[in-house]
Amino acid sequence: MTKSELISAIAEKASLRKKDAEAALNAFLEVVTETLKKGDKVEIRGFGTFLMKERAARVARNPKTGKEVKVPPKLVPDFKPGKDLKEATEKVLKASKCKKK
Numbered sequence: 001m002t003k004s005e006l007i008s009a010i011a012e013k014a015s016l017r018k019k020d021a022e023a024a025l026n027a028f029l030e031v032v033t034e035t036l037k038k039g040d041k042v043e044i045r046g047f048g049t050f051l052m053k054e055r056a057a058r059v060a061r062n063p064k065t066g067k068e069v070k071v072p073p074k075l076v077p078d079f080k081p082g083k084d085l086k087e088a089t090e091k092v093l094k095a096s097k098c099k100k101k
Contacts, residue, residue, distance in 0.1 A: 036077055046084035053078040 001009070003025070011021035032050050035042050041051035057073045081089070 044082070046082045048079055048081040048085055051078055051080065052076070 007018055007022045007025055010016065010025060011018045014021065016024070032042050036050060036052055039052060041049055043049045052075045055074050055076050058071050060069050060071050061067070062069055
């Protein structure tokens with residue numbers, strides 16, 4: 001789903017104009033981004049948590065030359081799904097496995 005498709009879906013579900021749905025989505029994304037930049041997390045009960053996670057230093061290879069390259073540790077944004085989201089997506093997975101049989 002693209003951002004424009006998400007805006008259309010939000011507008012339809014919430015009976016909003018697309019312009020208002022876009023403003024709400026953009027505000028949400030901006031708040032999450034600003035919060036993560038500060039090092040805090042955003043927790044939406046049942047849906048999930050947006051947080052910053054430290055990626056450890058590692059040694060990688062340049063695919064062109066095969067030479068080893070040291071990659072320093074860094075912080076990356078991460079999403080941890082909540083219980084309700086996990087359960088809802090597990091049901092979809094189980095249903096799709098049943099159809100394949």
